[in-house]
Amino acid sequence: MKKWFAVLAVVVLALVISGVAMAQDAPSGELEIFSWWTGGGEAAGLDALIAKFAELYPDVSVVNAAVAGGSGVNARAVLTTRMLGGDPPDTFQVHAGEELNAVWVAAHAVEPLNSIYEANGWMEQFPQGLLDLLTDAEGNIYAVPVNIHRSNVMWYIPANLEQWGVTVPTSWDEFVNETCPALQAAGVTPLAVGENWTQVHLWESVALGVLGTDAYNGLWNGTTSWTSPEVQGVFDTFLKVIACTNDDRNALPWQDASKMVTDGTAAFNIMGDWAAGYFLVDLALEPGTGFAWAPSPGTEGNFMMLSDSFALPVGAPNPAAANAWLSFVGTGEAQDLFNPVKGSLPANTTADIGNSELYNAYFQSAYEDWTSNAIVGSLAHGLVAPPAFSNSFGPALASLIDSGDIPSTTASLAQLAIQTGMND
Amino acid sequence: MKGRVNRDRLIAFLMLLPSIVLVFIFVYVFIGQTTYTSLTDSNAVQQLSRAQANFVGFQQYNSLFTNPLDYRFRMDLVNTVFFTVLFIAMCLGVGIGLAILLDQKVKGEGTLRTIFLFPMALSFVVTGVVWKWLFNPTYGINQLPTYFGLPPAQFRWFISEEKVLVFNWQNLPYIIAIIALGFVIFFAMRAWVRRRSTVGALLTALALLLMAWITFGGPSNLNGLPIPEYYGFNLALIAIVIAAGWQMSGYTMAMYLAGLRGISEDLREAARVDGASEVGVYRHVVLPLLAPITLSAIIILGHISLKIFDLVYVMGGGDNLYIDMPSINMWFTTFRAGDFAKGAAIAIIMLVMVAVVIVPYLISNLRKENEL
Numbered sequence: 017m018k019k020w021f022a023v024l025a026v027v028v029l030a031l032v033i034s035g036v037a038m039a040q041d042a043p044s045g046e047l048e049i050f051s052w053w054t055g056g057g058e059a060a061g062l063d064a065l066i067a068k069f070a071e072l073y074p075d076v077s078v079v080n081a082a083v084a085g086g087s088g089v090n091a092r093a094v095l096t097t098r099m100l101g102g103d104p105p106d107t108f109q110v111h112a113g114e115e116l117n118a119v120w121v122a123a124h125a126v127e128p129l130n131s132i133y134e135a136n137g138w139m140e141q142f143p144q145g146l147l148d149l150l151t152d153a154e155g156n157i158y159a160v161p162v163n164i165h166r167s168n169v170m171w172y173i174p175a176n177l178e179q180w181g182v183t184v185p186t187s188w189d190e191f192v193n194e195t196c197p198a199l200q201a202a203g204v205t206p207l208a209v210g211e212n213w214t215q216v217h218l219w220e221s222v223a224l225g226v227l228g229t230d231a232y233n234g235l236w237n238g239t240t241s242w243t244s245p246e247v248q249g250v251f252d253t254f255l256k257v258i259a260c261t262n263d264d265r266n267a268l269p270w271q272d273a274s275k276m277v278t279d280g281t282a283a284f285n286i287m288g289d290w291a292a293g294y295f296l297v298d299l300a301l302e303p304g305t306g307f308a309w310a311p312s313p314g315t316e317g318n319f320m321m322l323s324d325s326f327a328l329p330v331g332a333p334n335p336a337a338a339n340a341w342l343s344f345v346g347t348g349e350a351q352d353l354f355n356p357v358k359g360s361l362p363a364n365t366t367a368d369i370g371n372s373e374l375y376n377a378y379f380q381s382a383y384e385d386w387t388s389n390a391i392v393g394s395l396a397h398g399l400v401a402p403p404a405f406s407n408s409f410g411p412a413l414a415s416l417i418d419s420g421d422i423p424s425t426t427a428s429l430a431q432l433a434i435q436t437g438m439n440d
Numbered sequence: 441m442k443g444r445v446n447r448d449r450l451i452a453f454l455m456l457l458p459s460i461v462l463v464f465i466f467v468y469v470f471i472g473q474t475t476y477t478s479l480t481d482s483n484a485v486q487q488l489s490r491a492q493a494n495f496v497g498f499q500q501y502n503s504l505f506t507n508p509l510d511y512r513f514r515m516d517l518v519n520t521v522f523f524t525v526l527f528i529a530m531c532l533g534v535g536i537g538l539a540i541l542l543d544q545k546v547k548g549e550g551t552l553r554t555i556f557l558f559p560m561a562l563s564f565v566v567t568g569v570v571w572k573w574l575f576n577p578t579y580g581i582n583q584l585p586t587y588f589g590l591p592p593a594q595f596r597w598f599i600s601e602e603k604v605l606v607f608n609w610q611n612l613p614y615i616i617a618i619i620a621l622g623f624v625i626f627f628a629m630r631a632w633v634r635r636r637s638t639v640g641a642l643l644t645a646l647a648l649l650l651m652a653w654i655t656f657g658g659p660s661n662l663n664g665l666p667i668p669e670y671y672g673f674n675l676a677l678i679a680i681v682i683a684a685g686w687q688m689s690g691y692t693m694a695m696y697l698a699g700l701r702g703i704s705e706d707l708r709e710a711a712r713v714d715g716a717s718e719v720g721v722y723r724h725v726v727l728p729l730l731a732p733i734t735l736s737a738i739i740i741l742g743h744i745s746l747k748i749f750d751l752v753y754v755m756g757g758g759d760n761l762y763i764d765m766p767s768i769n770m771w772f773t774t775f776r777a778g779d780f781a782k783g784a785a786i787a788i789i790m791l792v793m794v795a796v797v798i799v800p801y802l803i804s805n806l807r808k809e810n811e812l
Contacts, residue, residue, distance in 0.1 A: 089758075093775035100487055119778060123488030212759035264577045266599035266760050404483075407777035410759045411512045418601055418761075424667060428508050435509070 044075035047337040049326075051109035052091035054084040057293055061358035065162075068353055069344055076337045081105055092403075099125055104329035106338040112150055112159050112323040114236075115398030118437075120327060121158050127328045127335075128156035132343055141348070141364050145391030146323070149399065159325035160346040163360035166289045166382055167394040168221045168312040168320040171277055174305065180204060180283065187314040188225045188253050196260040199283050206260040208282035210273035212410045215265065216396040219254055219413060221286050225314025226250045229390050236393070236400040236438065242430035243423075251422045258417055275299070278307065286312050288322070288397070292378040293359025303377040311385075319389040322397035323363060355379075361386055404436040471791065478785040484778030493781070500785035506664035513786060514609055516766040518671040520793070523680060523765070524745040530685035531741050532734060535692025540722065542693070543700045553697070556690040564687065568754030571683035572598070575755075598679035598755050598763055606672035613659035621650045676762035684751055688744065692737050699733035700726065735801070742797040746790065766790050 053062045059082070066078050083091035088111075095108055104125075110116045120126045133139055139147065142161070150157050172184065180202045185191035191206070199206040209218050224232045227246060234240030240247065262282060265273070274291045276282035278299055285291070295307045311318065326345055332338050344350050348366035355362045356374040361383055369375055369383045393399030398406060409429070416425040478500055480493035487493070504513045538556055542549055559567065574580045575597035582593040596602075607615060628643035653659070703726055711721045749767040756763045758772065766786055774783030 089772075089776050093771075096484055096488075096775060096778070119484055119488070123485045125488045211757045264596065264599060266756075266762075267572075267576055269757070404777040404779060407772055408509060408512075411761055414759065414761045415511065419670075424508070432509055 042075055043073055043334070043337040043340045045077070045334050045337060046079055047076050047107075047334055047341060048079040048081050048105040049107055049109075049341065050081045050083075050091070050095060050105035052083055052085075052088040053109065054082045057297070057358045061354040064353045064357055065345060065350055068350065069341060072344065073337070073340055076340070099329060102331070104331050104333075106332045106334050107326050107328055107341055110159060110325055110327050111398035112161050112325040113393050113399030114402045116159055116325065116327060117152060118402030118404075120329075121152060121156075125330055126158045127330055127332075128158055129160060129328060129342060130155075130157055132160070132339065132346070133157055136343055136346060138346055138364070141366050143363075143365060143387065143391070146321070146363060149321075149391065149393055150325075159327045160342045161323040161325045161363040162345045162351060163324050163355050163358060164363050164386060165322050165324075165360050165397075166319055166385070167217065167322055167397065168224060168315045168318060169287065169289050169291070169309050169382075170221075170312045171274065171285045171287060171291055171295070171307055171309050172283060173277060173280070174308050176280055177283065182283065184310045185313045186316065188222060188257065191313050192253065192256045192260065195283075196256075200260070204280075205262045205276065205282040206284065207257065208268075208273040208276035208285040209258075209261045209265045210268035210270045211266055212414055213396055214268075214270050214273060214287065215258070215413055215417075216406075216410050217288065217394075218257065218286050219250075220320065220395045221312035221315060222254045222257055223247075223250045223395075224318055224320060224392060225312060226253050229318055229392060232392060236395075238433075238438070242433060243426050248422050248426055251416060251425060254413075255417070255420060255422075271298075288394075289361075289378065289382060290359055292376075296376065296378075297359075309378065309381075317389055318392055319385050320392050320394050321386075322394040322399050324360075401438055402436050405432060405438055408432055474784045474787055477781055478788050480781050482780040482784070484780065487780065496781075500782050501789070502664070504782070504785060504789070506666075508665070508667055508669070510782075511669055512761060512764065512769055513766065514669065515671060515761055516764050516769050519674065519677060519763065520746060520765060522673045523677050523684075523748070524742060526677070526681045527684050527688075527745045528738055528741045530681055531688045531692045532737060534685065534689035535737065536696050536730070538689065538693040539696035539700055542697060553694070556693050558690065559687045560691045562687065564684075564748070564751040565754050567683055567687045568751045571679070571686070572755045575679045575683075596676075598676050599760065600674070600676040600679075601762060602675045603672035603762075604675065606670050609669040609671055610660075610663045610665050613662040614654065617650065617654050617659045621647060621654065624650060674762040676760070680752060680755065680763050683755065684745070684748065687751075688741060692741070695733055695737050696730060699730045703729050739798060739801045743794050746794050746797065 049062075049066070051062060053059050062080065062082070066080060070076070070078060083094050085091075088109075091109075095105075098104060110120065116126070133142075146161065146164070147157070150159060150161070152158070170184070177183065180199060182195050182198050185195045196206040207218075209215055223235070226249060227235075227240070231240045231246060235242070235247070262268075262273075262276065270287055270291070271294055273282075274285050274287055274294055277285045278295065278301065289309075292303070292307075292309070295301045296303065299306075301307050326342055328335070328338050328342060345354070346364060348362065348364045348368065351362035351364050351367045352371075352374055354360075355367070361375075361379055362369065365387070369380070372380065375383070395401055395406065395409065401409070409432075412425055412429060412432075416422070419425075477493070479495060479497060481496050481499070482493035504510050542553060542556075546552065576582075577596045577599065580597070582595065582597075584593070586592050624643055624647045628640055628647055631637075631640035631643055707725055707729075708721050711725045716724065747767060748765055749771070752763055752765050753768055756768075758768060767790065770783050770786040770790070773779050773786060
């Protein structure tokens with residue numbers, strides 16, 4: 017018995033000493049990467065990143081601690097519990113923006129990463145609009161974005177539109193007053209939408225289309241009042257748009273809603289550009305002919321973005337390896353490994369976007385918009401509002417669709433914005 | 441001899457000690473901890489920055505019942521009540537029906553019993569996925585009538601937005617007071633009929649007091665909600681009731697079947713000899729003897745329905761308010777919004793609801809054991 021302990025103690029001591037010694041030069045030891053990428057292209061993309069990282073840093077053994085389900089809610093619950101219990105992973109996935117700032121940054125639970133940005137020259141390589149969204153009031157940046165998704169995209173099939181005799185609407189007024197009645201007369205669902213969060217996703221496109229860039233941004237920095245007539249108008253338009261959607265919406269995940277378009281039972285669908293991957297890979301359609309896209313009505317010239325990022329928690333067990341990982345995932349090279357598989361845009365402008373073997377026609381065109389458009393943030397995906405606000409926003413929309421009572425919805429949202437400290 | 445008894449007791453106590461300690465820590469201390477959290481303003485940011493939570497008394501509870509932003513919680517309460525009543529009714533009805541049918545000495549009883557019991561072996565998640573497909577309004581069981589040349593059914597099942605029995609939450613104190621009045625009057629009349637005049641007089645006095653309180657607007661003082669909010673029985677709950685009932689009816693059947701087997705054949709024979717019809721035997725002999733089973737079934741089903749999470753989460757995707765339950769709201773409030781204190785308050789209210797169902801049962805059980 018005693019001998020066993022002695023052996024164990026020596027081994028542990030040796031491990032600790034070697035760990036300490038090696039941390040000073042090349043990173044080694046375990047690197048625990050926490051994410052909610054467990055399926056499909058996301059998991060494949062993460063695996064590609066990990067494989068390349070292992071090649072670059074053979075001494076680091078990567079632990080992929082992904083938690084499935086609930087579009088990240090489950091992962092966030094586990095992460096919160098671990099952080100509270102003083103057991104942080106080495107790095108974790110988080111939506112850039114308020115989802116990161118209002119919780120992790122506000123609680124001083126993540127480290128600023130400015131030194132990594134400066135050491136790698138990323139201040140010049142990432143677009144300024146993105147850096148503005150990531151930087152807080154003190155000029156600190158807390159996350160390394162690995163990809164960019166666009167939220168305000170409207171999907172359709174050109175041949176079908178021709179057959180029904182409609183064109184792509186360029187404003188919500190046009191959609192509600194002309195496109196929608198024409199399609200309903202033809203017996204087609206004008207707009208396909210799915211369960212609650214996809215309705216929030218639709219709402220942000222309506223809000224941006226009706227309000228325009230500045231007033232939309234004002235909702236999140238406090239310069240646009242929730243009870244103003246303009247915002248009431250957003251909800252009014254939203255209810256009219258909902259009246260043009262399929263009424264089994266609450267039963268459908270986003271894929272089923274997008275599939276209504278390719279099945280020819282619906283004309284349009286507004287969904288983030290992960291739908292491109294669904295059309296291309298799962299349904300094997302040709303971009304441009306099999307499916308086509310346009311900015312959602314009235315949002316031409318705006319790129320509503322969301323981004324998956326990695327952050328460095330305070331007290332990470334292996335900061336050297338975590339730093340190596342963060343320095344790696346921000347490079348154009350790593351983003352070219354991840355994004356073609358996941359189906360998203362690289363955030364780093366040095367990525368090889370012109371390579372049509374990596375990035376298909378949709379992403380080529382989206383990248384043009386990304387580099388030329390005004391960049392705004394998505395509500396449904398955690399960029400512009402703290403989680404406490406988003407948590408109540410979906411149910412508020414559901415209750416609005418039920419009651420149609422716009423003034424009391426906007427009044428309670430105004431109160432919610434104050435209560436969740438959004439306009440500070 | 442006496443020493444031996446004491447030593448037995450000591451050993452028994454020592455054997456039980458570990459579980460007593462563990463249950464105390466992992467059940468009662470945690471209940472206490474949750475209760476304390478619900479009385480603070482604890483949230484994710486505060487806890488992650490290692491700040492101390494501030495004690496705010498019953499502010500969270502107050503907000504749940506009176507803040508217009510927390511209407512989701514009130515919707516959950518209404519849903520839970522309707523769901524629980526219908527779910528228990530369905531399980532008891534189907535369960536006793538199946539049990540009586542199986543009790544007719546049918547051929548292949550063992551096989552049938554296994555088939556009826558089988559759904560219980562599934563996880564609620566599996567049940568939810570299966571019934572979500574079946575209830576899909578466009579390609580689910582709504583298509584059944586088309587096999588007979590009829591148009592497909594139109595009911596929208598778990599995504600239905602219809603509601604009936606709509607009431608204003610602000611009137612809830614009135615509604616509860618009137619229901620309570622009804623009960624008091626009923627028991628008062630029963631007491632008079634049974635010639636228990638003291639009880640009858642007391643209850644009558646109580647009824648008059650209640651009536652006066654209602655007439656002079658007493659209940660409206662209990663309303664804290666500033667604007668009217670309308671709730672009702674969401675028809676979407678029917679889908680959840682059927683799915684949950686499908687899963688738990690077989691279990692209720694097994695309980696009833698055990699009860700039926702426990703009723704001696706002599707009793708039934710005696711009733712038949714006295715000229716009772718077969719229906720009469722069930723109505724006057726068998727069913728009254730099954731009352732304790734019904735009580736146990738109600739307790740078990742009741743605590744399942746009050747805590748239900750997985751089935752509804754799978755079917756509704758989380759944010760379908762028409763079938764929302766307090767447990768889902770608790771999970772989202774705690775982990776999506778990071779509002780630990782309010783999540784804890786919802787948890788405590790759920791605990792109280794379950795306790796209301798279970799504690800009287802436990803007490804009556806304890807009494808019976810003491811009598812034995």
